[in-house]
Each structure stands twice: as structure tokens, then as C-alpha cells.
Amino acid sequence: MVSPLLVTGDGTLSYGAGSVTLPRADAREGAASKAADLQGSFSLADVSVAYGRDRVIEGVSMYIPPRAVTALIGPSGCGKSTLLRCLNRMNDELGNVHVGGTITLDGADIMGRAMDPVELRMRVGQVFQRPNPFPMTIWDNVAYGPRTQGIRKRSELDELVEESLKGAALWAEVKNNLKKHAFELSGGQQQRLCIARALATKPEVILMDEPASALDPISTQQIEDTIAQLKDSVTIVIVTHNMQQAARISDQTAFMLRESLDEPAHLVEMDETRKMFTNPDDARTESYITGRFG
Amino acid sequence: MTTPPTHSGRRLGRTTTRRAAEAVVRAIIYLCGWMAIIILAAIAVFLMWNSFRAVNEAGLFTMLSGTAWYPTSSPGKFGMLPLIVGSLYVTGVALVVCVPVGVAAAVFISEFSGRLVKEVMKSIIEFMAAVPSVVYGLIGVAVLIPFVKDAFSLMSGMTAVTGGIVLGIMSIPTVISISEDALHAVPEELRQGSAALGNTRWQTTFKVTLPAASSGIFAAVMLGLGRAIGETMAVLMLTGNAAVMPASVFESVRTMTGTIAAEMGEVVQGGLHYSVLFAVGLVLFTITFGINLVADLVLERQRKRWRR
Ligand SMILES: Nc1ncnc2c1ncn2[C@@H]1O[C@H](COP(=O)(O)OP(=O)(O)OP(=O)(O)O)[C@@H](O)[C@H]1O
Numbered sequence: 001m002v003s004p005l006l007v008t009g010d011g012t013l014s015y016g017a018g019s020v021t022l023p024r025a026d027a028r029e030g031a032a033s034k035a036a037d038l039q040g041s042f043s044l045a046d047v048s049v050a051y052g053r054d055r056v057i058e059g060v061s062m063y064i065p066p067r068a069v070t071a072l073i074g075p076s077g078c079g080k081s082t083l084l085r086c087l088n089r090m091n092d093e094l095g096n097v098h099v100g101g102t103i104t105l106d107g108a109d110i111m112g113r114a115m116d117p118v119e120l121r122m123r124v125g126q127v128f129q130r131p132n133p134f135p136m137t138i139w140d141n142v143a144y145g146p147r148t149q150g151i152r153k154r155s156e157l158d159e160l161v162e163e164s165l166k167g168a169a170l171w172a173e174v175k176n177n178l179k180k181h182a183f184e185l186s187g188g189q190q191q192r193l194c195i196a197r198a199l200a201t202k203p204e205v206i207l208m209d210e211p212a213s214a215l216d217p218i219s220t221q222q223i224e225d226t227i228a229q230l231k232d233s234v235t236i237v238i239v240t241h242n243m244q245q246a247a248r249i250s251d252q253t254a255f256m257l258r259e260s261l262d263e264p265a266h267l268v269e270m271d272e273t274r275k276m277f278t279n280p281d282d283a284r285t286e287s288y289i290t291g292r293f294g
Numbered sequence: 295m296t297t298p299p300t301h302s303g304r305r306l307g308r309t310t311t312r313r314a315a316e317a318v319v320r321a322i323i324y325l326c327g328w329m330a331i332i333i334l335a336a337i338a339v340f341l342m343w344n345s346f347r348a349v350n351e352a353g354l355f356t357m358l359s360g361t362a363w364y365p366t367s368s369p370g371k372f373g374m375l376p377l378i379v380g381s382l383y384v385t386g387v388a389l390v391v392c393v394p395v396g397v398a399a400a401v402f403i404s405e406f407s408g409r410l411v412k413e414v415m416k417s418i419i420e421f422m423a424a425v426p427s428v429v430y431g432l433i434g435v436a437v438l439i440p441f442v443k444d445a446f447s448l449m450s451g452m453t454a455v456t457g458g459i460v461l462g463i464m465s466i467p468t469v470i471s472i473s474e475d476a477l478h479a480v481p482e483e484l485r486q487g488s489a490a491l492g493n494t495r496w497q498t499t500f501k502v503t504l505p506a507a508s509s510g511i512f513a514a515v516m517l518g519l520g521r522a523i524g525e526t527m528a529v530l531m532l533t534g535n536a537a538v539m540p541a542s543v544f545e546s547v548r549t550m551t552g553t554i555a556a557e558m559g560e561v562v563q564g565g566l567h568y569s570v571l572f573a574v575g576l577v578l579f580t581i582t583f584g585i586n587l588v589a590d591l592v593l594e595r596q597r598k599r600w601r602r
């Protein structure tokens with residue numbers, strides 16, 4: 001078995017397109033050698049997306065390290081959600097979407113026929129912008145994914161439900177009310193329930209598309225705490241419009257930009273969050289982060 | 295306050311007229327709102343008033359439990375049970391036909407078809423609903439009566455099943471369009487959430503979308519039921535209209551609606567038979583009212599549970 005870093009590091013894949021700053025290999029090396037079996041890293045090479053004839057993203061190449069938080073930032077409409085949906089092939093659901101380039105998860109191509117999107121989505125969970133619990137009880141919501149995987153044993157499901165709710169920092173609030181209808185929870189609790197629901201299939205990666213943008217400050221804080229607590233066990237890719245939030249919670253930040261409507265968006269710069277927010281290489285990154293446009 | 299004093303007189307006048315106009319409009323709206331209830335109550339009172347003689351002379355219980363319907367013999371026998379059972383049989387068969395087909399078609403249109411197919415299907419369904427019931431009856435006479443006769447090797451093809459199948463087909467558009475609305479109202483985010491957990495479109499439909507739309511689908515079935523139980527023309531043409539207690543759905547039946555329509559032309563105005571037909575109408579009215587009431591109560595309870 002090859003370590004994901006060997007397969008996905010800058011040595012084997014060409015990042016020719018664009019002025020992409022790669023995460024330096026030595027930056028992740030310490031973490032990677034500590035646990036060589038770390039799973040949940042993505043490599044994107046020259047990824048492009050078109051909705052019909054509308055080319056939305058082009059030439060995006062990046063490495064998303066395992067067990068870390070990667071933030072996608074950029075002005076509205078620059079294709080952050082679109083790129084995120086490539087990672088669990090949710091674009092397939094939309095129809096008339098063309099995704100080009102190569103995306104690998106731990107070295108395995110996720111776009112080819114060899115990858116079953118259903119299996120991929122068990123490994124790459126997603127949390128949406130607006131909390132979307134299913135109209136059923138808290139317990140049933142969390143057990144939904146495992147049941148899809150074919151787990152039927154009540155005790156096993158009970159265990160998964162508890163574990164996942166703990167992972168999403170919701171257990172203490174709902175442990176006595178697991179039979180309560182999910183709609184009776186507050187918005188913030190519902191969003192953490194959705195995180196728990198995604199955790200229940202034991203994914204390697206969780207994608208979050210502005211998971212706190214519909215929530216109040218306290219709920220947002222709780223989501224951020226949950227993310228901080230989760231990143232030791234899963235890779236997190238998060239889209240956010242909140243610069244402070246990106247700076248607070250992410251390890252890596254990628255900045256995307258669509259310079260005009262006639263041309264597709266591209267990746268301007270990706271680096272460690274600290275560097276992106278203090279000393280970015282690209283002037284456009286700096287002006288976006290400091291709020292001069294977008 | 296901020297208006298210059300020179301305009302204040304005119305402004306006051308305008309406000310007064312406007313206030314009067316508002317009061318008139320409000321009264322009209324209130325009246326229209328109450329109109330539905332007034333009309334409904336008027337129908338009930340009218341039916342009761344006209345069936346008074348029947349209840350008095352034939353007896354309510356005797357009519358409801360009697361199994362002999364010989365309205366023209368003397369003295370006439372007015373046992374309505376065969377008619378009630380006939381209506382229930384036909385409606386039951388109609389439900390068996392229209393619920394599975396209607397719900398399945400709604401699922402297909404809402405969850406599995408592209409925009410073009412969806413539009414085409416919707417227009418076809420609207421057209422289906424617009425075809426007069428006599429036409430359905432004609433097709434039933436030409437096609438279904440011989441078919442039922444052969445398929446079940448019966449003496450006659452004019453049975454409760456025959457009428458029920460045609461009624462079911464006639465109710466399908468109602469069931470489809472209301473179920474489709476209910477499925478359409480399920481937020482797209484729920485489907486995406488389910489897909490993101492590795493479910494196929496089918497699994498999502500059965501585990502999330504259909505349950506989330508269940509109250510609307512229930513309403514669709516109830517409205518289909520209402521349509522079926524009240525339909526007259528097609529059943530009159532297809533069920534053979536024998537006013538005897540049917541032993542099974544493969545026998546000829548006469549429905550309540552069919553009885554009223556067939557016999558009303560031959561009765562003496564104000565006579566006992568006339569009054570008894572009103573009593574049949576009252577029973578029909580009570581049953582449909584009851585169905586709607588139950589549907590409303592269930593829907594209301596569902597709505598409370600599903601509110602977000
Ligand atoms: N389903 C779709 N069909 C067609 N075009 C789409 C679709 N989804 C997104 N787009 C287009 O793709 C472009 C990128 O959209 P996307 O939602 O990925 O942007 P975003 O960066 O997530 O924006 P925001 O920050 O506002 O969420 C936009 O121009 C949008 O109009």
C-alpha cells in the first residue's frame with residue numbers, strides 16, 4: 001500500500017495549470033508520518049465544471065490534506081459550492097453537468113466508472129447550508145445512513161447514533177429525547193443533527209457548504225467548536241463567506257475567483273491559513289480577505 | 295401631522311370615504327366567507343325538510359336497515375341498504391384502481407421524469423379530467439362490460455367491478471394532480487440530504503419523499519374517494535342497477551346516486567317515494583360530509599406534527 005502522500009504529492013501529479021501555490025510537502029510531513037494510514041485526502045488535477053455550455057470552473061488543481069480543515073473562500077458565484085459537489089459527485093444529481101479533470105480520494109479516481117457514487121457518498125458526507133433534517137425522529141435521522149448501508153441490528157444502530165451525536169456535540173442535549181421529532185429542535189441543533197447524520201456512516205471526509213450561515217452567533221460558535229473537535233478524526237472541507245470563521249477554524253485556505261462572467265472561475269491561491277491571512281502571495285487574495293471586493 | 299393645514303380638510307374627507315369603502319369590502323368578504331357555510335347548512339336543511347315525510351312514514355331505521363327496495367309496489371318498500379352497499383362496493387373497487395395507479399404516476403411525474411415528459415403528462419392528465427363522465431361510461435359499455443363478462447365468466451358484465459374500474463380511472467387525474475403537488479412541495483434539500491448519504495433516487499423516494507408528502511397524498515385519496523362516491527352517470531350505465539343486496543362485487547348493484555337519478559323523473563312531487571329519494575340524498579350527503587371531516591381532522595393533526 002502506498003501512502004497517500006506519495007500518490008498525491010506534487011511529485012506524481014502535474015499542477016501545471018495556473019499560478020497555484022502548492023501546500024509544501026514538508027508542512028504536512030510531520031503529521032503524515034505520525035499516522036501513515038491517515039485517510040481522506042483529495043487530489044484535484046485540472047478540474048473543470050460546466051453547466052451545459054456555461055463553463056463555471058476551470059483548471060483547479062489542489063491537494064486537500066487528510067484530518068485537517070480546508071476552507072474554500074471567494075466571492076459569491078465563483079463556484080465554491082460547485083467544486084464542493086464534485087468531491088462527492090453530487091453534481092451528478094443535477095443533470096447536464098460536465099466535470100473534467102481528475103479527482104482522487106486517497107489515490108483512487110472518484111470520477112470513473114470504478115467508483116460507485118453511492119459508496120463514495122458514504123465515505124464523503126455533506127452538510128448543507130440550511131439545516132435539512134428528515135421529517136422523522138432524531139434517532140431515525142442519525143440511523144438513516146447506517147440503515148442505507150444495510151445495518152439492521154438495533155444495538156449496533158443505537159451505538160452509532162450515540163457515537164455520532166457525541167461527535168456532533170449534540171448528545172448531551174438530546175440523549176433523553178431521541179424519539180423527539182427532529183423539527184422540534186432549534187436551527188443550530190438541527191444543523192448539528194445533520195452533522196451527526198453525516199458522521200453516522202463513518203465518513204473519511206465531511207463537506208460543509210456554509211454550514212453556519214443560517215444560524216445565530218451562539219449556534220455558529222457551537223458548530224465551529226464541533227468542527228474543531230472533529231478534525232482529528234475526519235477531513236473537513238468547508239465553504240464560508242465569513243473571513244474570521246475561515247481564519248479561526250481552518251488549516252488550509254483556498255481562494256477562488258471568477259474574474260468576469262465570460263470566463264470560468266479558477267483557483268487563485270491555496271496555502272496554510274495563517275499565511276493566506278497574513279502574507280498572501282497574490283494581491284487579489286489580499287484585497288478579498290481585507291474586504292476590498294467580493 | 296406632517297400634512298400642511300390647507301390640505302387637512304380634503305384629507306379627512308378622503309379618509310372617511312375610504313374607511314366606509316373598507317367597511318363595505320370587509321362585509322362582502324366576510325359574507326363570502328360565511329357563504330360556504332350558509333350554503334352547506336341550507337343544503338342540509340333542505341334535504342332534511344324534504345325527507346321529513348319519509349322519516350315519518352317509512353321510519354329512519356327501517357329505511358337504513360331494510361334490504362328490500364321496492365319503491366313502486368304498494369305499499370312501497372324502502373330498504374336502502376342495497377343502495378348503500380352498492381355505492382360502497384363501487385367506491386371500494388374505484389379506490390383499489392385509482393390509489394396505486396394515481397400515486398405511482400404522481401411519483402413518476404414528480405421524481406423520475408424530465409421537464410418535457412412532465413409537461414406532456416400534466417396536459418394529458420388535465421385532458422383526462424375534462425372528459426365528460428358519459429364518455430367514460432360509453433367506453434365502459436363498449437369495452438369493459440364484455441371484458442369483465444369474459445374475464446370472470448359471468449352471466450352479465452354489468453357489475454360493481456365494472457362501474458368501479460371506470461370510476462377509478464375517472465378519479466385518477468384527481469389523485470395524480472394532488473399527490474404530485476404534495477410531492478412537489480417536499481423541499482429539494484431533503485432529497486439532496488438523502489442522496490448525500492448514499493441513497494439512490496428510489497430509496498430516497500420511499501424513505502423520505504413519500505413519507506414527507508403522506509398528508510397531501512392522503513388528501514388526494516380522500517378527494518378521489520369523494521369524486522367516486524358522488525359520480526352518477528358512468529355507474530348508471532355500467533352497474534346494471536339491480537337494487538338487490540349484492541353478494542359480491544361481481545354482481546349487479548345500484549348505487550345511491552344512480553337510484554336518485556333514475557327514479558326522480560318518475561315520482562309524484564311531494565309523494566312518499568319523492569321524499570324517500572331525498573332521504574337517500576341525505577345519507578349520501580352525510581357520508582361525504584363525514585369523509586371530508588375525517589380527512590380534515592387527519593390532515594390537521596399531520597400538519598401540526600410536520601410543521602417546521
Ligand atoms: N444547478 C445549476 N445549474 C446551472 N448553473 C449553476 C447551477 N449551480 C450553480 N450554477 C452556476 O455556477 C456558478 C457557480 O455557482 P456556485 O453555486 O458554485 O457558486 P458559489 O461560489 O457557491 O456561490 P455562493 O457563495 O453564492 O454560494 C454560478 O454562476 C451559478 O449561476
Ligand SMILES: [Mg+2]
Binds near residue numbers: 080081082
Ligand atoms: Mg454556494
